[in-house]
Amino acid sequence: MNPLAPDYSHYQLVSLSLLRVLVGWHLLYEGMAKLSNSNWTSAAYLLDSKWIFSGIAKWIVTNPGLLSFVDTLNMWGLTLIGLSLMFGLMSRWASIAGACLLVVYYLFHPPLVGLEYSKPPEGSYLLVIKI
Template structure:
């Protein structure tokens, strides 16, 4: 795929911004042993509510979920930033974001205890980031700016 400098600039910036966000979110959780998604899961709404509550109430599932969440976010962020394995990382990121979205879908008549930093209807920032990751996945840049450039050459 051929990019102009401008296109490349924005695509790399998008990839790295999302990577930055994921990596920091993940590492903060990884480094805080007291962190758990339990309360967030229990606060779920929408048609997937029973599923998320099931995880919250099941200690072993919750432990797995916490682990996958923290390390998943951190590693996905790491790969997006670094520019290596970007496709699987972006796909994994979309799955995580999809789950976050489904646990707290911004539909009218659903109320959450967790504060929301805006006013949303159907589309929220989580979904926007998910779509942006789709863009990152479809327009690869890591072979130009990223570790892929070195790996492909060697």
């Protein structure tokens, strides 16, 4: 058995593929929702940022060109990462890019005790409870 190519059972392969498609669908949906709304911007999200990146977030919002670039990168990043995961195209790179994007979201808006945000949380993002 090659340690670089683990021997997965049929059930494991189907489960991992289904998980990849579901995560891809979630990212694709979020990207398409942002692309279809011409008034969408990340400004409110960034202004509400707390913790270690709040200064960077406020700096992004004060620079309209940079904010537009970040918004475009976010919308198309979500969409393309989602499509890539759903169709299994460069899924390893898409997984890394998606993980990096989620880490950035977390660092700008961490759900830590004691941090209050103006928009109430939709639930716990430890589990996806949004339909």
